[in-house]
Amino acid sequence: MQSPAIVIEGVKKHFGGVRALSDFNLTVEKGTIHAIVGENGAGKSTLMKILSGIYTRDAGRILLDGEEVHFETPQQSREKGVGIVHQELALSPDLSVAENIFLDDLGRGTPLVDWTSINARAGQLLKSFGFPIDPRRRAGDLTVAYQQMVEITKSLAKEVNILILDEPTAVLTAPEIDLLFDNLRRLKAKGVTILYISHRLEEIFRIADGITVVKDGVTICDLDPKTCSENDIITAMVGRELKSLFPEKLPPREEPLFEIRHLTRRGVIEDINLTVHKGEIVGLAGLIGSGRTEIAECIFGFARYQHGEMVKNGRKVSVAHPADAVAQGIGLVPENRKEQGAVLAMGIDANMTMSRLGGVSRFGVIRHGHEQTLTQKLREQLRIKLGKLGDPVMSLSGGNQQKVVLAKWLNVGCDFLVFDEPTRGVDVGAKSEIYNIIHRLAEEGKGLLVISSELPEVIGLCHRVYVMADGHVAGELAGDELSEERIMSLAIPKRSIQ
Amino acid sequence: MTNQPQGKETTMTEIVSDQGVPVGAQPSRWSRERVVALLLDQSTLIVFVAMLVIAMLLTDRFYTFENFTNIMRQCVPLGVVSLGLLFVILTGGIDLSVGSLMAIVSVVVALSIPTYGLFGALIIGLLTGTLFGAISGALVAYFRIAPFIATLAVMTIARGAGLIISKGQPEFINDEGFNDFGIASFLGLPTTVYVLFICFAVALFLYKKTVFGRLVISIGSNEIATRFAGIRVERYKFGVYMISGFACAVAGIIASTRTGVGSPILAIGFELDAIAAVVVGGASLAGGRGRVFNTIIGALILSVISNVMNLLNIPGYHQQVVKGVIIVLAVLLESLKLRLSSRS
Numbered sequence A: 001m002q003s004p005a006i007v008i009e010g011v012k013k014h015f016g017g018v019r020a021l022s023d024f025n026l027t028v029e030k031g032t033i034h035a036i037v038g039e040n041g042a043g044k045s046t047l048m049k050i051l052s053g054i055y056t057r058d059a060g061r062i063l064l065d066g067e068e069v070h071f072e073t074p075q076q077s078r079e080k081g082v083g084i085v086h087q088e089l090a091l092s093p094d095l096s097v098a099e100n101i102f103l104d105d106l107g108r109g110t111p112l113v114d115w116t117s118i119n120a121r122a123g124q125l126l127k128s129f130g131f132p133i134d135p136r137r138r139a140g141d142l143t144v145a146y147q148q149m150v151e152i153t154k155s156l157a158k159e160v161n162i163l164i165l166d167e168p169t170a171v172l173t174a175p176e177i178d179l180l181f182d183n184l185r186r187l188k189a190k191g192v193t194i195l196y197i198s199h200r201l202e203e204i205f206r207i208a209d210g211i212t213v214v215k216d217g218v219t220i221c222d223l224d225p226k227t228c229s230e231n232d233i234i235t236a237m238v239g240r241e242l243k244s245l246f247p248e249k250l251p252p253r254e255e256p257l258f259e260i261r262h263l264t265r266r267g268v269i270e271d272i273n274l275t276v277h278k279g280e281i282v283g284l285a286g287l288i289g290s291g292r293t294e295i296a297e298c299i300f301g302f303a304r305y306q307h308g309e310m311v312k313n314g315r316k317v318s319v320a321h322p323a324d325a326v327a328q329g330i331g332l333v334p335e336n337r338k339e340q341g342a343v344l345a346m347g348i349d350a351n352m353t354m355s356r357l358g359g360v361s362r363f364g365v366i367r368h369g370h371e372q373t374l375t376q377k378l379r380e381q382l383r384i385k386l387g388k389l390g391d392p393v394m395s396l397s398g399g400n401q402q403k404v405v406l407a408k409w410l411n412v413g414c415d416f417l418v419f420d421e422p423t424r425g426v427d428v429g430a431k432s433e434i435y436n437i438i439h440r441l442a443e444e445g446k447g448l449l450v451i452s453s454e455l456p457e458v459i460g461l462c463h464r465v466y467v468m469a470d471g472h473v474a475g476e477l478a479g480d481e482l483s484e485e486r487i488m489s490l491a492i493p494k495r496s497i498q
Numbered sequence B: 001m002t003n004q005p006q007g008k009e010t011t012m013t014e015i016v017s018d019q020g021v022p023v024g025a026q027p028s029r030w031s032r033e034r035v036v037a038l039l040l041d042q043s044t045l046i047v048f049v050a051m052l053v054i055a056m057l058l059t060d061r062f063y064t065f066e067n068f069t070n071i072m073r074q075c076v077p078l079g080v081v082s083l084g085l086l087f088v089i090l091t092g093g094i095d096l097s098v099g100s101l102m103a104i105v106s107v108v109v110a111l112s113i114p115t116y117g118l119f120g121a122l123i124i125g126l127l128t129g130t131l132f133g134a135i136s137g138a139l140v141a142y143f144r145i146a147p148f149i150a151t152l153a154v155m156t157i158a159r160g161a162g163l164i165i166s167k168g169q170p171e172f173i174n175d176e177g178f179n180d181f182g183i184a185s186f187l188g189l190p191t192t193v194y195v196l197f198i199c200f201a202v203a204l205f206l207y208k209k210t211v212f213g214r215l216v217i218s219i220g221s222n223e224i225a226t227r228f229a230g231i232r233v234e235r236y237k238f239g240v241y242m243i244s245g246f247a248c249a250v251a252g253i254i255a256s257t258r259t260g261v262g263s264p265i266l267a268i269g270f271e272l273d274a275i276a277a278v279v280v281g282g283a284s285l286a287g288g289r290g291r292v293f294n295t296i297i298g299a300l301i302l303s304v305i306s307n308v309m310n311l312l313n314i315p316g317y318h319q320q321v322v323k324g325v326i327i328v329l330a331v332l333l334e335s336l337k338l339r340l341s342s343r344s
């Protein structure tokens, strides 16, 4: 009888006083796709980092193919055929795609780099996975979705027996997810064992052969995706039943709050018109590269545009810098948390107050007590799981980092907020909290524009949805018209159909 | 309230790498971990103390009152400049113009005293330094020129301008009050040392207590995210070069109170000492990490090294070699420290 590909017994890991893993057990058979689910901060990524040699465990055993392993460095795990795609993107932005893919062995054992061959091989790899990316592009210029594809390609550049994917689809839209799943099935057929972490439960039913639920660093149960329901997973994960993910939609008001007229940024978006009313949650759906994030960046003064105007509360606003946007009561929860959303090395408290330091300072001097009270309140309001408020944001789990970014903008008190993928990497419990927060803001009469690639989210959350395709607004759907099929049929650009 | 910011400083500066972060929640006992952490935390200070001990063993002329007064006097300009430079380095920038700015300020002050009097001349001097800092700041923040290049240009321009207005000659200063300041003592300490104390207090206040300090660190840690938070990053980047320019002016004035001349060739190569002091103090040239207190210790370390070597009559060329080696050792220690704390 063949030994399982992965056996993990009683693995423990702590960071200072934080116990990330207290008793992790897992058995995965060779050539299967195994999902690991759990709330934010449950310890999923920590285990994956132990498996890939980034952290070392405090206690417990790990057996790969029946052989006990103890990785001290990522190189050692790679040699044993473990490939990993981390939750946080980590490409070198100034290197090309090809250079990133072959970073650990650019010269193929020689000190000289043959760029032609590297580019050719990277091109081949990318093509074999069906990723339409030019290997010579600068990695930093790619959208996060394409960066994610490069990460996946990178993890597969060498032969792997075990592939770890830590929330790979958080930044992808439906077509890319299909593509990814095709690739995973192909790898599985070749005998590769895959550990798959995701907060999108519907995906797990599509792809996984087994499910392990983790809570507070302990594996609590194994479920079979063929027999269990989505609710079973949620109940095991959260420890209680969640009634409904989305709050009831209240009717928005009549007055328009924010309007965009004829917005054009050459080569990216063209003649965009959209309106957000007071108390309205408006969705912006579309594929990657359809121009959704670019609209957000124009609104927030981060990108220049050639034509068009923006009107807020009936008055024309001009925004040349994010600071102008904030001054006009416009906020943006950006798409890339690590680079744009938070200063990871700074304290949680400092990040929360950063956009409105005026509120916790007098004559430019920070009032520490005020800041602590305020951030403590925000922390409770958003139920952020943390050690100390002064700890750096990077010590938090992904979902809790996202909540810190939200806290920052709640603190500013903007009346128009743009959310670019607000629940990326956030667990179901926290998702429903974030939806509640968005609804509460709407109830207060604020206007919300939500960019999301998760169709159930767009449909469940928004009053009205603009669907973008190829830099245009391809259509507008509201109320009963909202369905995944209708959104997708508008989102797929017509000319690429043939 | 008073020790709270200390903790804050630690959390902001102690961050290690992408993956491994030593995070708070320390055991309350005097456990081994805790002692190691404390030692690592105060490594700059420990190195300094170790150096004092070694100095004592090497020469008995080190531990004398006159010598200490001497070291302090020498240390003042370097300390002041390093404090200004620290803010530039915290944003991830660099300022190469510091030595040239000291020189041009000393010349400007010397030339202005006859016409505008001492007080007027000091004001003009301080404005000159700040203005040159503002030029660097504008080039970096608004014209987006790399700090290394922008301040290299300003360094050359200021040095040249100093030589032009002084016609290449040292300018003697005939103001008794001015010249006395550089050699006088107050309450047993050289008067100039009090200037360093004031600069230290101001820098510490800026760093720990103000919105400015907070955002400077934030910019150095992640400029894009700081911009996305709606901060006018350019202003702060501009500001740090002005601060550095001002600090150079103060240092230039103090240096000329000691010699009694305004010299266009004052402080040549001083930028390297200042950068070394900040780096020996544990700051990261990539930005976001550095401490005010340790910067002063860094400046003291460099001053003590030169002092001891002078006492031992080590020739100048050899001194340079020793200094270079010590800088390398200090930086190695810093990176070792990061690796150790990221492992625990």
Ligand SMILES: Nc1ncnc2c1ncn2[C@@H]1O[C@H](COP(=O)(O)OP(=O)(O)OP(=O)(O)O)[C@@H](O)[C@H]1O
Pocket: A015, A018, A019, A020, A038, A039, A040, A041, A042, A043, A044, A045, A046, A047, A087, A385, A386, A394, A395, A396, A397, A398, A399, A400, A425, A427, B019, B020, B021, B022, B023
């Ligand atoms: N380097 C670190 N230093 C301190 N604490 C850490 C560190 N890494 C993780 N933790 C803590 O360990 C716990 C588990 O974190 P982990 O990132 O494994 O969660 P996760 O299950 O991946 O969550 P998410 O779904 O949000 O990604 C969290 O409480 C987190 O704050």
Ligand SMILES: [Mg+2]
Pocket: A044, A045, A046, A087, A166, A397, A398
């Ligand atoms: Mg995670």
